[in-house]
Amino acid sequence: MDKKKLSSKNLKLAIQKEGRLTEETLELLRKAGLEFESYKQKLFSLCRNFPLEILYVRDDDISGYVEKGIVDLGIVGQNILNEKQPKVRKLLNLRYGFCSLVVAVPKESDISTIKNLNGKTISTSYPQSAKRFFKENGISADIVKISGSVEITPALGIAEAIVDLTSSGSTMALNDLRVLTGIYDSEAILVANEKALTNGRKLLVDKLLTRFKGVLAARSYKYVMMNAPENILGRLKEIVPGLKSPTVSPLVQKGWISIQTVIKEEIFWETVEKLKKAGAQGIIVLPIEKIII
Numbered sequence: 001m002d003k004k005k006l007s008s009k010n011l012k013l014a015i016q017k018e019g020r021l022t023e024e025t026l027e028l029l030r031k032a033g034l035e036f037e038s039y040k041q042k043l044f045s046l047c048r049n050f051p052l053e054i055l056y057v058r059d060d061d062i063s064g065y066v067e068k069g070i071v072d073l074g075i076v077g078q079n080i081l082n083e084k085q086p087k088v089r090k091l092l093n094l095r096y097g098f099c100s101l102v103v104a105v106p107k108e109s110d111i112s113t114i115k116n117l118n119g120k121t122i123s124t125s126y127p128q129s130a131k132r133f134f135k136e137n138g139i140s141a142d143i144v145k146i147s148g149s150v151e152i153t154p155a156l157g158i159a160e161a162i163v164d165l166t167s168s169g170s171t172m173a174l175n176d177l178r179v180l181t182g183i184y185d186s187e188a189i190l191v192a193n194e195k196a197l198t199n200g201r202k203l204l205v206d207k208l209l210t211r212f213k214g215v216l217a218a219r220s221y222k223y224v225m226m227n228a229p230e231n232i233l234g235r236l237k238e239i240v241p242g243l244k245s246p247t248v249s250p251l252v253q254k255g256w257i258s259i260q261t262v263i264k265e266e267i268f269w270e271t272v273e274k275l276k277k278a279g280a281q282g283i284i285v286l287p288i289e290k291i292i293i
């Protein structure tokens with residue numbers, strides 16, 4: 001156990017102990033410059049270079065801890081927020097941990113639309129989300145709450161359909177299930193206790209938020225360097241929308257320049273192709289570690 005026990009001065013952040021969000025959450029915290037030890041069986045870690053305690057808990061417990069103020073912050077799936085509807089403040093979509101809550105039936109089942117689920121038994125770990133969905137769709141089904149391995153319940157004869165999370169789809173495929181329809185999509189979210197944003201901790205929360213945003217922004221941009229004849233600079237500026245004031249330096253070769261700029265990841269390839277076509281040469285692309293906004 002760490003020498004310094006949980007102290008009230010530090011910010012507290014709850015993250016998933018083991019599961020779909022754990023690895024990428026730890027990676028995000030490290031990229032945000034936080035230094036801490038983490039290994040299995042650990043209950044909490046204290047950051048060496050930021051007044052933050054990281055608590056490792058079950059994902060289902062995170063939103064409750066944040067709501068009650070046991071911790072100031074939590075990183076939790078939108079799926080848990082939709083299911084439990086805790087009174088917490090959403091601060092940031094973290095762009096990982098993507099998955100969807102779906103309705104699925106055995107591949108061989110003759111159920112072809114959700115209307116066929118009237119009067120059927122459906123097992124799920126997301127009873128509130130399932131009830132809401134079927135109610136909105138005017139379907140009366142018997143929802144049975146199961147805490148784990150929902151995907152095997154149709155084969156066991158417990159249910160005719162399930163409502164469960166899917167991301168890669170491999171669990172569904174392995175269990176001979178087919179998706180009938182989606183209910184909602186989910187990703188990791190940074191949430192805060194309402195009071196943590198009004199008391200003296202707000203400054204620390206803001207600092208952390210700026211760091212997380214910096215990591216996310218860096219992920220969605222690439223740093224690009226290229227050479228081009230001076231006379232096409234105007235055309236290149238049209239191609240790269242963010243290229244309002246690129247860094248331009250002259251090359252030894254007369255009439256040629258070197259340009260440095262950033263390009264959005266989503267439009268990266270099409271932009272680079274256009275730049276090449278317009279006459280840019282020697283295009284070099286570098287990952288960005290952080291962008292401070």
Ligand code: PRP
Nearest residue numbers: 019020164165166167168169170171172
């Ligand atoms: C969900 C779901 C499946 C799996 C689907 O569990 O219950 O088991 O993920 O993922 P796949 O499509 O990539 O195979 P989750 O990771 O949320 O675990 P938990 O229910 O124990 O929290």
Ligand code: ZN
Nearest residue numbers: 019058059060
């Ligand atoms: Zn869970």
